[in-house]
Amino acid sequence: MADKRERDEISGTETTGHEWDGLRELDTPLPRWWLYVFYATILASVVYWVLMPAWPLANGYTTGILNWSDRDNVRAEVQQLEASRLPMFERLGQASVTDIAADPDLQEFARAAGASVFGDYCRTCHGAGGAGAPGFPVLADDVWTWGGTLADIERTLRVGIRSDHPETRMSQMPAYGRDNLLSAAQIGDVTEYVISVSAARERLSPDPAAAARGAIVYQEQCSLCHGPSGAGDRTQGAPSLLDDVWVYGGSREEIRRQVELGRGGVMPAWEARFDAGTIRALAYYVHEMGGGEPDAPPPPLPEATPAAATAPAQ
Amino acid sequence: MNKVTLIDRRDDDHAIDAHAVNSREFRALYKKREQIYPKLAHGVFRNLKWAAMAVLLAIYYLTPWIRWDRGVGRPDQAVLIDFEGRRFYFFFIELWPQEVYYITGLLILASLGIFLSSALFGRVWCGYACPQTVWTDLYIYVERAIEGDRNERMRLDKAPWSFGKAAKKASKHAIWLLIAAVTGGAWVFYFGDAPTLFREIFAGEASVPVYLFIGVLTFTTYALAGTMREQVCTYMCPWPRIQAAMIDKDALSVTYRVDRGEPRGAHKKGESWDGRGDCIDCRQCVAVCPQGIDIRDGDQLECINCALCIDACDDIMRRVGRPTGLIAYDSYANLERREAGKAMRYRLIRPRTILYGALMAVVGVAMIYGLATRQTLDLNVIRDRSPPFVRLADGSIRNDYDVKVINMSPAPRQIRIELSGLDGARLQAPRLSSDGAIAAVAQADGVTNVRVHVVARNDVGEGSHDLVFTVRDTQSGASAESASAFLAGERR
Ligand code: SF4
Ligand code: SF4
Numbered sequence: 121m122a123d124k125r126e127r128d129e130i131s132g133t134e135t136t137g138h139e140w141d142g143l144r145e146l147d148t149p150l151p152r153w154w155l156y157v158f159y160a161t162i163l164a165s166v167v168y169w170v171l172m173p174a175w176p177l178a179n180g181y182t183t184g185i186l187n188w189s190d191r192d193n194v195r196a197e198v199q200q201l202e203a204s205r206l207p208m209f210e211r212l213g214q215a216s217v218t219d220i221a222a223d224p225d226l227q228e229f230a231r232a233a234g235a236s237v238f239g240d241y242c243r244t245c246h247g248a249g250g251a252g253a254p255g256f257p258v259l260a261d262d263v264w265t266w267g268g269t270l271a272d273i274e275r276t277l278r279v280g281i282r283s284d285h286p287e288t289r290m291s292q293m294p295a296y297g298r299d300n301l302l303s304a305a306q307i308g309d310v311t312e313y314v315i316s317v318s319a320a321r322e323r324l325s326p327d328p329a330a331a332a333r334g335a336i337v338y339q340e341q342c343s344l345c346h347g348p349s350g351a352g353d354r355t356q357g358a359p360s361l362l363d364d365v366w367v368y369g370g371s372r373e374e375i376r377r378q379v380e381l382g383r384g385g386v387m388p389a390w391e392a393r394f395d396a397g398t399i400r401a402l403a404y405y406v407h408e409m410g411g412g413e414p415d416a417p418p419p420p421l422p423e424a425t426p427a428a429a430t431a432p433a434q
Numbered sequence: 435m436n437k438v439t440l441i442d443r444r445d446d447d448h449a450i451d452a453h454a455v456n457s458r459e460f461r462a463l464y465k466k467r468e469q470i471y472p473k474l475a476h477g478v479f480r481n482l483k484w485a486a487m488a489v490l491l492a493i494y495y496l497t498p499w500i501r502w503d504r505g506v507g508r509p510d511q512a513v514l515i516d517f518e519g520r521r522f523y524f525f526f527i528e529l530w531p532q533e534v535y536y537i538t539g540l541l542i543l544a545s546l547g548i549f550l551s552s553a554l555f556g557r558v559w560c561g562y563a564c565p566q567t568v569w570t571d572l573y574i575y576v577e578r579a580i581e582g583d584r585n586e587r588m589r590l591d592k593a594p595w596s597f598g599k600a601a602k603k604a605s606k607h608a609i610w611l612l613i614a615a616v617t618g619g620a621w622v623f624y625f626g627d628a629p630t631l632f633r634e635i636f637a638g639e640a641s642v643p644v645y646l647f648i649g650v651l652t653f654t655t656y657a658l659a660g661t662m663r664e665q666v667c668t669y670m671c672p673w674p675r676i677q678a679a680m681i682d683k684d685a686l687s688v689t690y691r692v693d694r695g696e697p698r699g700a701h702k703k704g705e706s707w708d709g710r711g712d713c714i715d716c717r718q719c720v721a722v723c724p725q726g727i728d729i730r731d732g733d734q735l736e737c738i739n740c741a742l743c744i745d746a747c748d749d750i751m752r753r754v755g756r757p758t759g760l761i762a763y764d765s766y767a768n769l770e771r772r773e774a775g776k777a778m779r780y781r782l783i784r785p786r787t788i789l790y791g792a793l794m795a796v797v798g799v800a801m802i803y804g805l806a807t808r809q810t811l812d813l814n815v816i817r818d819r820s821p822p823f824v825r826l827a828d829g830s831i832r833n834d835y836d837v838k839v840i841n842m843s844p845a846p847r848q849i850r851i852e853l854s855g856l857d858g859a860r861l862q863a864p865r866l867s868s869d870g871a872i873a874a875v876a877q878a879d880g881v882t883n884v885r886v887h888v889v890a891r892n893d894v895g896e897g898s899h900d901l902v903f904t905v906r907d908t909q910s911g912a913s914a915e916s917a918s919a920f921l922a923g924e925r926r
Contacts, residue, residue: 224877228883247820247821248819248820248821249818249819249820249821249834250821251820251821252821258821258824260821260824260832260834261824261825261826261827261832262826262827263826263827319827319828319829360827362827363827363828363829364825364827364829365825365826365827408885409834410824410832410834410862410885410887411824411826
């Protein structure tokens with residue numbers, strides 16, 4: 121083969137010595153720079169093996185003399201991040217409602233931190249943005265079973281509802297149907313009555329005769345907690361029946377099921393899991409979803425300059 | 435006299451050997467690069483190039499050091515691209531990221547500018563202003579200062595290695611690297627406070643990207659201006675390919691006036707000039723050419739129109755007593771006119787240049803108008819997606835929004851957020867003023883997030899409804915609007 125190698129006239133390059141149907145192939149050498157870069161990469165890989173984790177072993181791997189570990193780096197970075205946020209959380213934990221109202225930085229931090237924790241722990245049940253789900257109350261609306269001020273929400277978060285916390289918020293509606301406390305007819309009547317006092321009456325047009333019978337049952341059985349008018353009682357965690365917002369669904373059938381079963385969900389107490397700052401951030405975030413109630417009279421209008429205060433509103 | 439010696443030296447002087455390494459006859463496909471040893475030219479265009487180099491390098495190196503007072507707590511660097519703060523500062527102009535369209539305007543202006551300059555003077559950008567040309571020229575200047583002019587450099591390269599040669603080569607590369615490092619160093623100053631960064635770089639406190647950028651630019655400067663030179667223009671740059679489309683018959687470019695020069699040939703003092711051309715074939719134009727070509731081959735892709743061959747030839751013409759301008763800025767139109775026996779004519783003002791000029795004026799005026807009437811108050815409205823809407827106790831429906839109020843002025847502003855466009859909808863927020871608008875303070879030079887709730891009556895109807903948010907400066911009355919949507923749906 122070698123004897124057939126020849127030099128191409130035009131390029132001055134050797135050919136490979138093969139010939140296919142009269143075609144010969146140039147054996148152009150690799151460009152020098154390319155070759156050297158290639159050697160350099162080989163060298164670099166050897167250096168890399170020495171410095172960095174590279175080869176798998178039977179039970180582990182070669183760690184390299186730099187002791188590089190992405191896992192440790194991430195851990196350190198997370199710790200650093202948490203440490204850098206700690207002062208803000210502490211400030212938030214000690215702040216009063218008026219402190220927060222007066223401090224835009226604190227509000228911004230509380231909202232961001234609250235949103236993040238909510239996404240991790242609360243969203244599963246209450247939905248993104250507090251949208252709620254059947255059996256799990258909507259948090260973005262202005263209907264509150266246990267109260268909607270910042271302090272109320274924070275307390276609910278701390279102690280939970282029907283949780284194992286000693287001070288937990290606790291209420292229990294009897295299961296009138298399952299436990300045979302009321303007859304099916306009575307339950308039907310009281311359902312009609314509840315619909316008739318609620319904002320759902322236009323939608324569901326209750327039977328007036330059944331509602332009138334149900335009113336008597338209601339006063340005997342339900343008014344103690346839900347109030348004589350059905351306005352509910354937050355101190356006992358009894359929801360108002362006057363609105364058209366229903367935790368377990370607002371159809372006639374769903375309302376009746378609730379009278380039969382008296383369901384009540386469990387919300388964990390977060391006090392043991394989170395520090396005061398995180399709980400406050402969560403409370404603030406939920407409060408600011410839009411339905412939060414004022415703890416105190418609303419703060420005065422903010423002012424940029426003294427001149428702005430005297431400027432007439434148009 | 436000098437001219438005689440020069441011409442007589444043609445048999446033993448290097449000038450006669452000057453062959454254009456990149457000229458047509460030597461331009462083989464497989465050829466290895468041959469080193470070019472440009473000879474120092476003297477004359478008008480060489481001086482022009484020195485001046486352009488001085489001005490351009492000064493602009494590049496010194497601009498980041500110009501200070502500009504913008505008030506306390508704000509950068510005092512006249513030209514600053516602040517990635518972290520997301521601002522671009524240019525003297526009195528301050529741009530936010532959403533205003534990058536001004537950059538588009540600048541790019542359009544730059545393109546039109548290069549079209550115009552090409553239509554007028556051919557590759558004048560390549561010859562005088564292109565960084566590749568400027569830095570290569572600077573590097574050749576250093577080379578010449580250390581190793582001498584063309585002949586000495588050729589001799590040095592052919593000479594065997596000696597201490598003297600090594601010292602010269604080492605100091606040349608050292609100075610090149612220094613220039614390269616300073617070039618890379620100056621680049622990063624555009625992206626951070628120059629004095630601070632300067633100190634940090636030497637104290638080893640600057641961030642890794644800073645050193646990385648200095649390193650990369652040091653390498654590219656050294657490689658492109660020191661070792662690659664004309665290859666960048668010939669093989670890497672797209673502009674030589676494009677420029678052909680930009681040049682017409684009247685565009686001026688560096689031209690060998692073939693009608694006057696040919697037939698060329700050696701000329702002894704005292705001989706008659708009758709029946710021959712003015713070119714004495716001294717090859718000085720080749721010797722000075724940084725691109726290694728022979729201008730007498732005609733227009734070539736390699737030619738960057740640096741005009742150094744004009745200087746070289748004018749020098750010769752003066753020595754042999756012929757009029758200058760054998761090589762000159764000239765056009766095809768003129769060549770044709772000379773052949774037709776007509777007088778030469780320089781047509782700088784013609785439809786093409788008027789069009790380019792007019793377009794530049796339009797873009798320029800539009801940009802100035804845009805800057806002069808720039809709004810410093812703006813808003814972005816982001817509607818909450820989850821929940822899409824909320825049904826309240828009284829049956830009404832609420833949508834929630836994050837209204838980002840953008841205040842581009844250096845002082846905080848008292849603002850109002852107003853709602854319009856949807857009947858029966860009202861704003862709900864803690865800070866509602868008596869007329870139903872939201873009052874807030876927009877922080878200085880920043881974005882303020884205002885959480886806004888809009889409540890509509892339950893009869894608003896299912897589906898998406900349009901509404902408009904207006905943010906208004908209560909003092910100046912300046913305002914901005916943003917359209918958004920209000921969503922209502924079936925109860926669950
Ligand atoms: S064009 Fe001018 S510089 Fe070039 S060889 Fe002819 S006379 Fe000499
Ligand atoms: S031919 Fe003349 S103008 Fe063109 S690059 Fe060479 S010296 Fe410059």
